Structure formats: C-alpha cells, structure tokens
Amino acid sequence: MKELIKRLVETYGPAGSEESIREVIMEEVRPYVDELHVDALGNLIALKRGGGKKLMLASHMDEIGVMVTSIDENGFLRFYGVGGISPFSLIGNRCYFANGTVGVFGMERLDAMKDLTMNKMFIDIGVDSREAALEKVKVGDVAAIKREFCDLGKRLVSKAMDDRIACAIQIEALKQVQNPAYDIYAVFTTQEEVGLRGARVAAYGITPDIGIAVDVTRTGDTPKCATMAVCLGKGPTVKVRDSSVLCTPAVRRHMEEVAKANDIPYQLEVLEAGGTDAGAIQLTKSGIPAGVMSIPCRYIHTASEMVDYDDVLNGVRFLVKLMETEYQG
Amino acid sequence: MQTKEFLKQMVEATGVSGSECRVADFISRVYGEVCDDVRRDVLGNVIGFKKGSGEGKRPAIMLAGHMDEIxxxxxxxxxxxxxxxxxxxxxxxxxxxxxxxxxxxxxxxxxxxxxxxxxxxxxxxxxxxxxxxxxxxxxxxxxxxxxxxxxxxxxxxxKRSFVELGKDIVSCKAMDDRAAVAVIYECLQELRKLRHTADVYAVATTQEEVGLRGATVSTYGINPDIGIAIDVCHGAMPGVPEQDTAPMGKGPSIAFGANIHSKVFDQLVKLAKEYNIPYTLDPTPAGTGTDLWAMQVVRAGIPTALLSIPCRYMHTSVETVSMTDIKLSGRLLAYFIASVDAAFVEGLLCY
The missing domain is CATH 2.40.30.40 (Peptidase M42, domain 2)
Structure with a gap:
C-alpha cells in the first residue's frame, strides 16, 4: 500500500486543479467499482453496488497550494495561498506547476521574522525577465508544494498526506470490501481546502442516506503542543466535532460499535479548528446523517505531514467494516 | 402549561448545539399539546405542524427559534x-x-x-x-x-436555576434562544383562538450557535412561503449605549434591512399598531447572525422576517428577559399568521 500512497501524494493537484490526481485515482479504482463518473465540480464518483441504502464516502483529492498573482520585470512571481497555507511553512521550500516548472520561495528583507506575510514573499523560477517567466507560467497558474514521499518505517511523511492518505485508504477499502451493505458512492472530492465545495455538490447529486468523510486530524502528542487527546499510532479516530460539523450522534455511535465489534483501535476526536467534507454533506437538502473517520497527522498543511502506518492499515480495516455494516439510524 | 413554566423547564434542560436531544424531547411533548403533528428531522429540529383552515393550497409559514445553547x-x-x-x-x-x-x-x-x-x-x-x-x-x-x-x-x-426577578423579569442560562421557543408556544396558543388559513410550521431549530445549521436543513425540508426567525437582541443594560440595545418590557424588536422582506416587515408593523402591541424597530443593514440569514437563501429564496426579544447579558449564564416581551411577541406573530392569505403570499413576489 505504501507504493499507492507514494504515487498519490507525489501527484500534483491543488484545489481547483485536480485533473492529474483524478486521472491517477481513476486508474487505481476502475477495476474495483461498478461505475465511475465525474461531476461538474470535478468530483470523481465511484459506485460499488451492494444494494440497499446509499452510503457516501468522501476523501478529498485536492491539496493546498499557491496561485500566481503577478509577475515582475525580473521574472519573480508574487502569489497567494490556495487553502490554508502559512507563509512560515514556505520558507526554504519549493513548488511546482502543472507543466513541471519548479520554483523556490524567497522573501524580502524583514526587520523581524514575525513580520512575514505572504505578500512579502515571491517565487523564483530561475529566469531573469518577465518574458522568460511568461514562457513557463502565467498569472492564475497554481503550484503545489514540491516534496517527495519518505518512508520512516513506522511513520510516513510527505506533502499532501492531507488528504491523499484518505484517498489511499478509500481505494484500498474498495479493493478489499467483500459484502458491501450499501450502494457505496466512494467520492474523491475536489476543492475541500477552499470550503468543502466539491462534497457539497456531490452530496446534493447523490442524496445519500448516510455520509462518512475520511480526512486527517491534528494530534496532541508533540512537545508543548495544544491540548488534544489524539496521538499517532493509537488508531483512526471517530470525530465528535470540528469547526464545520457536530457529527450526527447516531452515526458516531454506529462507528464506535463497528470499531468495537471488530477490535479496531480508535480514538475520539475533538478538533478545535479545521473542517471536513462531512460539514457540507450533513447540511445537504433536508439533512444527511454524517460522521468522520480521521487519520491522526502531525504538521498538517506543511510540506512534511506525518502519519502512522498502523493507523493507516487500521483505517482501511475500519472503512471496510463500515462499508459492510448497515447503519440502522 | 403556562408559558413561564414552559420556559423554566426548557432553560433548565440541557441542549448544547449538536446534543439537543433532552430539551428537544421536552419541547416535542409540549408542542404536541398545541400542534396537529410534531416530527423531527435528521438534524434533530423539532417541527410542530398546525394546519390552516380552508381547502386548496394553503400558504406555509415557518417560525424558527433555536433551542440549542452554547x-x-x-x-x-x-x-x-x-x-x-x-x-x-x-x-x-x-x-x-x-x-x-x-x-x-x-x-x-x-x-x-x-x-x-x-x-x-x-x-x-x-x-x-x-x-x-x-x-x-x-x-x-x-x-x-x-x-x-x-x-x-x-x-x-x-449549572443554573431559573429565577424570577420582580414580577416580569426572568433570568437563567439558555434564554438565548429558548425565550424564542416560548414565543412560538405563546403564538400557537393564541392561534387556537384565531382563524388562520396558513399552515404553520413551528420549528425549534438545532445548531444555530455553530452556524445556523438546523435552520438550513429544516427550511429546505419545509420550503415555506414565509420564514420568520425569532431570536434575542441586546436588552438595555448599564454600560451599553442606548442605540445598541432595545428596551426591556416594551415589546418585540422588529428588524428591517436587506435580509428582511419589506412587505412582511410592513405587515408586522401595521398589525402591531392595529392591535396596540408595543414594539421597537431594529435597523439591520447587514447580517443578523440569526437563523434568518440561512433561511433567506434556501432553495429559490424565502421571504423572511426577524422578531427579537431584548435580552441582557447575552451568552452568559444569567441571560435576562421580560415575560411581557415574550407574550407580546407571541401575540403579534399569531395576528400576523391569521392575516396571511394566498393573495398576500403572491404579493411578496411582486416588486
């Protein structure tokens, strides 16, 4: 499964520019599903038929990135963030555009580092004039962070673990599921990082009986970090709430029962900041019961997002069992 | 049940956003006594239905007061x-x-x-x-x-018990916004004395405090012709300029502005005058932070209005309101509902 994870996280796909990653995922899931289609927002919807109620799964395939806002006469690019990206996380990093152009992040001279904002930074693509720059990029082009996958053994590190690790889990679960208890609409959503936009319309189109998002969550297990009772390696989480959703209590109970019945380790998650596709799914039409399984992840929204491989494998087991166990409401 | 007793039992019950079950059970039971039907939707909104009189298509009016508390x-x-x-x-x-x-x-x-x-x-x-x-x-x-x-x-x-301060003022946690649920209850009781052609959907909404979520889905499900949110506004209190508050005990504060349909607002004011119900005006140039904000843009758009109950010390455990304001607001809503017919609803779409 590590090969699959590496392939997914190293593929380009910032919010709104998901073509390449969608192609990769399409190729991976095609053998294991009954139908595949892409909707107007670019969501990839994979249907695996099991009869009965509709279960919608949502893992977002978009990642954070930066967009070019202007190009100066010396060929330096100004930019702003696509999704929640901190200027501090960009220093010393590189980015790459859909056409392969690589840039490095630079910054103006500052009196104090705390004064750093994105508009004091620029991207250097190794040219010395606007004309030369325009041969490679134009205003509005979007770049992803450039960083390779790294297997530390027990832990895996890369850019875009948020949320390709969930895409990997969803693909793997589609491969492994034996007796689906639903018509499963496994959606690889777009534009999550800019406001849960793909999931919103996918849920409207599907109108599922229950929705479960798979995403990453923060942890409280690094030196002097904020209080949070989630650790790497103690299993996937059953989310209670985040900024976007108070998970439907009956769905949360169902998820806990499925985990317990199958001896899958899990943690309860209260995430104080951040949202997930479940927030959009739950508020669709006259309301959809919604829950979230999260994979604990350190250093979210940086070039080095870290997950625990056991959590990933347990996440696959958990998702397979959720696919095979009917929700009674 | 007396409205004051209903309010007391509501505010002393638990119902934090997303976990409204206990207060919802209580409200369902009491609404059952004054409605033709009570149901709950996926987000836990309690929806009391009171059928209007007359044949054919009846106007549908949704009243929304949120029952969740911080x-x-x-x-x-x-x-x-x-x-x-x-x-x-x-x-x-x-x-x-x-x-x-x-x-x-x-x-x-x-x-x-x-x-x-x-x-x-x-x-x-x-x-x-x-x-x-x-x-x-x-x-x-x-x-x-x-x-x-x-x-x-x-x-x-x-942990907080309901207290009566003097004859009219009451105080507890969760007056925001169960005072509004009490307003709707008062309205439903008043409606038993009146003839109304409109169907009434009395909704105790969930998850308002975390983003107007219950109102979003319940409005979609009901798809009303008119939506009225009832919420609390800042009551007159020491240390706050008068223009930022509404007086206590002087009736509901009726909002007007971009998010409020002018004809619904005009009708509320007209009826308040006609029935000698005191009121104050609440100019709201932009977002109100109430269920109204969500209701207005559901489906193809809903004509909306907002009635507010003055409340001191909002978002503390000693939220303080006037029973007079609750009663007057309930009466005004009932007169409004009784005044709505198919022609009025049609008129809302004529600009």
Whole structure:
C-alpha cells in the first residue's frame, strides 16, 4: 500500500486543479467499482453496488497550494495561498506547476521574522525577465508544494498526506470490501481546502442516506503542543466535532460499535479548528446523517505531514467494516 | 402549561448545539399539546405542524427559534482527573471562572471550574481574564472514576436555576434562544383562538450557535412561503449605549434591512399598531447572525422576517428577559399568521 500512497501524494493537484490526481485515482479504482463518473465540480464518483441504502464516502483529492498573482520585470512571481497555507511553512521550500516548472520561495528583507506575510514573499523560477517567466507560467497558474514521499518505517511523511492518505485508504477499502451493505458512492472530492465545495455538490447529486468523510486530524502528542487527546499510532479516530460539523450522534455511535465489534483501535476526536467534507454533506437538502473517520497527522498543511502506518492499515480495516455494516439510524 | 413554566423547564434542560436531544424531547411533548403533528428531522429540529383552515393550497409559514445553547466540550482528561475543555458556540471565557457546571458523561456529574487563588497569582496577572485553555473542570473524583464516567467529546453546561426577578423579569442560562421557543408556544396558543388559513410550521431549530445549521436543513425540508426567525437582541443594560440595545418590557424588536422582506416587515408593523402591541424597530443593514440569514437563501429564496426579544447579558449564564416581551411577541406573530392569505403570499413576489 505504501507504493499507492507514494504515487498519490507525489501527484500534483491543488484545489481547483485536480485533473492529474483524478486521472491517477481513476486508474487505481476502475477495476474495483461498478461505475465511475465525474461531476461538474470535478468530483470523481465511484459506485460499488451492494444494494440497499446509499452510503457516501468522501476523501478529498485536492491539496493546498499557491496561485500566481503577478509577475515582475525580473521574472519573480508574487502569489497567494490556495487553502490554508502559512507563509512560515514556505520558507526554504519549493513548488511546482502543472507543466513541471519548479520554483523556490524567497522573501524580502524583514526587520523581524514575525513580520512575514505572504505578500512579502515571491517565487523564483530561475529566469531573469518577465518574458522568460511568461514562457513557463502565467498569472492564475497554481503550484503545489514540491516534496517527495519518505518512508520512516513506522511513520510516513510527505506533502499532501492531507488528504491523499484518505484517498489511499478509500481505494484500498474498495479493493478489499467483500459484502458491501450499501450502494457505496466512494467520492474523491475536489476543492475541500477552499470550503468543502466539491462534497457539497456531490452530496446534493447523490442524496445519500448516510455520509462518512475520511480526512486527517491534528494530534496532541508533540512537545508543548495544544491540548488534544489524539496521538499517532493509537488508531483512526471517530470525530465528535470540528469547526464545520457536530457529527450526527447516531452515526458516531454506529462507528464506535463497528470499531468495537471488530477490535479496531480508535480514538475520539475533538478538533478545535479545521473542517471536513462531512460539514457540507450533513447540511445537504433536508439533512444527511454524517460522521468522520480521521487519520491522526502531525504538521498538517506543511510540506512534511506525518502519519502512522498502523493507523493507516487500521483505517482501511475500519472503512471496510463500515462499508459492510448497515447503519440502522 | 403556562408559558413561564414552559420556559423554566426548557432553560433548565440541557441542549448544547449538536446534543439537543433532552430539551428537544421536552419541547416535542409540549408542542404536541398545541400542534396537529410534531416530527423531527435528521438534524434533530423539532417541527410542530398546525394546519390552516380552508381547502386548496394553503400558504406555509415557518417560525424558527433555536433551542440549542452554547456550552463546553471535554477535550482531554489529565492524569489527575481534571478535565480540559473547549467551547461549543461563543462562550465568553471571562465568565467561566468559579462556575458550577454539569458534565454530561455516562451520567450527569457536577463539577466546578476552579483556578489558582489570588494569593498565588503574580500581581501583574491579577487584573487579567484567564484564557479557557488554562482552566479545568474539577469533579472531585479519583482519576480512574473520572475515566469510567467521562469521555472526550462529552458536553458540559453551566449549572443554573431559573429565577424570577420582580414580577416580569426572568433570568437563567439558555434564554438565548429558548425565550424564542416560548414565543412560538405563546403564538400557537393564541392561534387556537384565531382563524388562520396558513399552515404553520413551528420549528425549534438545532445548531444555530455553530452556524445556523438546523435552520438550513429544516427550511429546505419545509420550503415555506414565509420564514420568520425569532431570536434575542441586546436588552438595555448599564454600560451599553442606548442605540445598541432595545428596551426591556416594551415589546418585540422588529428588524428591517436587506435580509428582511419589506412587505412582511410592513405587515408586522401595521398589525402591531392595529392591535396596540408595543414594539421597537431594529435597523439591520447587514447580517443578523440569526437563523434568518440561512433561511433567506434556501432553495429559490424565502421571504423572511426577524422578531427579537431584548435580552441582557447575552451568552452568559444569567441571560435576562421580560415575560411581557415574550407574550407580546407571541401575540403579534399569531395576528400576523391569521392575516396571511394566498393573495398576500403572491404579493411578496411582486416588486
């Protein structure tokens, strides 16, 4: 499964520019599903038929990135963030555009580092004039962070673990599921990082009986970090709430029962900041019961997002069992 | 049931956003006595239905008052059994120190939010509010027992009883917005004396405090011709300029502005004058932060209005309102509903 994870996280796909990653995922899931289609927002919807109620799964395939806002006469690019990206996380990093152009992040001279904002930074693509720059990029082009996958053994590190690790889990679960208890609409959503936009319309189109998002969550297990009772390696989480959703209590109970019945380790998650596709799914039409399984992840929204491989494998087991166990409401 | 007793039992019940079950059960039971049907939707909204008279297509009016309250949620149990917590909705952290709370774990547990005594606080910190992340809940139980009874994600409410201050003013937690649910109850009772052709959907909404979520889906499900939100506004109180508040006991505050349909507003004012119901006006140039905001843009758009009950000390555990305002607001809503016919609804779309 590590090969699959590496392939997914190293593929380009910032919010709104998901073509390449969608192609990769399409190729991976095609053998294991009954139908595949892409909707107007670019969501990839994979249907695996099991009869009965509709279960919608949502893992977002978009990642954070930066967009070019202007190009100066010396060929330096100004930019702003696509999704929640901190200027501090960009220093010393590189980015790459859909056409392969690589840039490095630079910054103006500052009196104090705390004064750093994105508009004091620029991207250097190794040219010395606007004309030369325009041969490679134009205003509005979007770049992803450039960083390779790294297997530390027990832990895996890369850019875009948020949320390709969930895409990997969803693909793997589609491969492994034996007796689906639903018509499963496994959606690889777009534009999550800019406001849960793909999931919103996918849920409207599907109108599922229950929705479960798979995403990453923060942890409280690094030196002097904020209080949070989630650790790497103690299993996937059953989310209670985040900024976007108070998970439907009956769905949360169902998820806990499925985990317990199958001896899958899990943690309860209260995430104080951040949202997930479940927030959009739950508020669709006259309301959809919604829950979230999260994979604990350190250093979210940086070039080095870290997950625990056991959590990933347990996440696959958990998702397979959720696919095979009917929700009674 | 008397409206005051209904309000008392409501505000003393638990119903933090997303966990409204207990207060919802109570409201469902009482609404059942004055409605033709009561149901709940996926987000837990309680929807009381009172059928209008007459044949053919009847106008549908939705009344929305949110029953969820702000509260706290357990984020971690430390190795001594103290609970760390965060907020659900906009809790004012300055008001938390020295409160008694109820932790809704496997059973209800009383706790206190303590902090180190002034003797041990450095002089430079004595005048500062204490941030929520430095506070903890003390249940006075051994850590093993705490871990048996409490889990991450359990909700917590401030422990507070309903009190009557003088003849008219009442105070408790959760008046925001159960005072509005009481308004709707008062309206439903008043409607029994009136003839109304419109169908009424009396909705006690959920999750308003975290983003108007219950109203979003219940409005979609009902798809009303008119939506009226009832919420609290700031009541006159010391230290706040008069223009930012509404007087207590002088009737509902009727909002007008971009998010309010002018013909619904005009009709409310006209009826208030006609029936000698005192009211104040509430100019709202932009977002009101109420269910109205969500209701207006559901489906193809809903004509909306907003009635507000003046409330002192909003988002604290001593929210204070006037019973007179609740009664007057209920009456005005009932007269409004009785005045709505198919022609009025049609007129709402003629600009």
């Amino acid at each position: 509260g706290l949620m357990v984020t971690q149990i430390d190795d001594k059994g103290f609970l760390k917590f965060t907020q659900v909705g906009g809790v004012d952290q300055r008001t938390l120190v020295a409160q008694e709370v109820v932790v809704h774990g496997r059973e209800d547990l009383v706790g206190v939010i303590g902090h180190k005594p002034p003797h041990l606080v450095p002089p430079e910190d004595r005048n500062k509010a204490i941030p929520m992340n430095e506070l903890q809940i003390d249940l006075g139980l051994p850590v093993e027992r705490v871990k048996e009874l409490v889990r991450v994600g359990d909700v917590v409410t401030v």
